[in-house]
Amino acid sequence: MKNKKIFFYVCTLLVVLFSINLYNHKTDKVQVKIEKSNKFTEDEINSAITIVKKNFKFQGCELTDIWYSEKKSEALTKAYLKNGGGYEKGIKEDNVIVLLSNFNVNSSGGDGSFEPNSTQSNWSWTLIRDNKKGRWSVVGSGYN
Numbered sequence: 001m002k003n004k005k006i007f008f009y010v011c012t013l014l015v016v017l018f019s020i021n022l023y024n025h026k027t028d029k030v031q032v033k034i035e036k037s038n039k040f041t042e043d044e045i046n047s048a049i050t051i052v053k054k055n056f057k058f059q060g061c062e063l064t065d066i067w068y069s070e071k072k073s074e075a076l077t078k079a080y081l082k083n084g085g086g087y088e089k090g091i092k093e094d095n096v097i098v099l100l101s102n103f104n105v106n107s108s109g110g111d112g113s114f115e116p117n118s119t120q121s122n123w124s125w126t127l128i129r130d131n132k133k134g135r136w137s138v139v140g141s142g143y144n
Contacts, residue, residue, distance in 0.1 A: 033067035039074075040097060048097050048136045052125045055138045058103065060110040064119075065102040073098040076144055080126050084140065091128050097136065099125045100144070 030053065034045050045068045056063045076098040080086045086096060101123045109116040124144040127136040 030063050031065045033065070035067070035069050037068065037070045039070060039094065040068075045097070045099075048099060048125075048127050051127060051136045051138060052099055052101065055125075056101075056103070058105075058110050058114075060106040060108050061103045061114070061120075062106075063101060063103045066125075067100055068097070069100065072100060072144075076124055076126065080140070084126065086128070089128075095129045095131065095134070097127050098144075099127070101125065 032049060034042060034049075037045065040048075049066055049068075052066060053063065077086075077093060077096045080096060080098070081091065081093060102119055102121050103123065105114040105116065105118045105120060107116050114120060122144055124140075124142060125138055126140040128139050129136050
């Protein structure tokens, strides 16, 4: 009985480690570019990038590039605050960041919603936080 429990725990551990390795493989080769920002520190931007990497779960797709452009982020932030629900939620502009990304889609079209064997470019990720020290969370993504 004791051997069966040990075997079960070892198998469970191997599955968890394999899953972590598989997840990391999808985002460990991502090219990251951060332009100079007057609004956010590099740590704040990197924190948002980490959240996007963790939330990138498009089946059959691989994230290749992610970047922060203050000019593009500001324009998309204003659109979110005006039309995307940010205004109704009382979100302040300093607590919204928009990142952009590219990702490759496999031959199956990912989950079927993307063109097979394609690259999706300028995919935006809108993230918000409660306050300056709060944790970012993704509230939307899509073409911009």
